[in-house]
Amino acid sequence: MSELGVAGTVETRGAAPPWAAAMTLGALICFVAAAALLWGNRLRQAEVKLIEPLSHARLEAGFALYGQHCSACHGRFLSGAPGWRTDPELPPALNETGHAARHSDLELYRRVAFGARGRDGRVTMPAFGGTLSESEIVTLISYIAAWWPEAELRRRALADWTSPAICGPGAVDQS
Ligand code: HEC
Numbered sequence: 001m002s003e004l005g006v007a008g009t010v011e012t013r014g015a016a017p018p019w020a021a022a023m024t025l026g027a028l029i030c031f032v033a034a035a036a037l038l039w040g041n042r043l044r045q046a047e048v049k050l051i052e053p054l055s056h057a058r059l060e061a062g063f064a065l066y067g068q069h070c071s072a073c074h075g076r077f078l079s080g081a082p083g084w085r086t087d088p089e090l091p092p093a094l095n096e097t098g099h100a101a102r103h104s105d106l107e108l109y110r111r112v113a114f115g116a117r118g119r120d121g122r123v124t125m126p127a128f129g130g131t132l133s134e135s136e137i138v139t140l141i142s143y144i145a146a147w148w149p150e151a152e153l154r155r156r157a158l159a160d161w162t163s164p165a166i167c168g169p170g171a172v173d174q175s
Pocket residue numbers: 066069070071072073074088089090091092093094098099100101103108111112116117124125126128140141167168169170171172
């Protein structure tokens with residue numbers, strides 16, 4: 001009896017590894033998947049939201065700020081300077097015909113606050129961080145966003161939206 005019992009124990013030990021290994025592997029896969037999901041959420045939370053729907057008064061303020069500081073280069077209707085598509089150092093369109101809507105709120109904010117330089121180090125867009133307040137810059141990028149199609153704004157509002165655009169050979173901060 002006892003011999004059988006011992007033999008049984010040994011047999012049980014011997015039979016365990018195949019499914020135990022499968023379970024361990026399964027648990028490991030679950031763990032990695034959960035970690036990836038959590039990590040993904042952490043990255044998503046890093047997407048700072050600055051653009052907001054504007055009241056009529058702030059829309060007018062945005063229109064005035066844009067006319068004063070930006071329209072000479074980016075155009076009254078935000079359509080950019082002629083030839084911007086082929087020359088990345090020319091002021092691009094900021095409306096739906098350009099790629100501004102594909103940049104994150106923070107990227108847009110930084111571009112306005114810090115400006116840009118071309119490949120040769122020449123300033124292509126001045127920095128407005130010293131001239132405009134933080135809230136004026138937020139008003140401006142929200143004003144620009146007000147030109148974008150409804151569907152674009154809805155897409156950006158989704159929790160898993162991340163900025164798909166990488167552009168500009170001369171995208172160097174002036175700071
Ligand atoms: C002297 C011309 C000039 C003025 C004035 C100017 N910009 Fe620009 N802007 C540029 C150029 C050139 C670029 C492209 C440079 C780059 O991104 O490397 C650019 C890029 C941008 C971008 C990035 C767009 C994209 O799709 O990559 C934003 C947003 C922007 N400008 C907003 C503004 C706002 C808002 C103002 C007014 C406060 C302004 N700009 C004033 C020349 C100008």
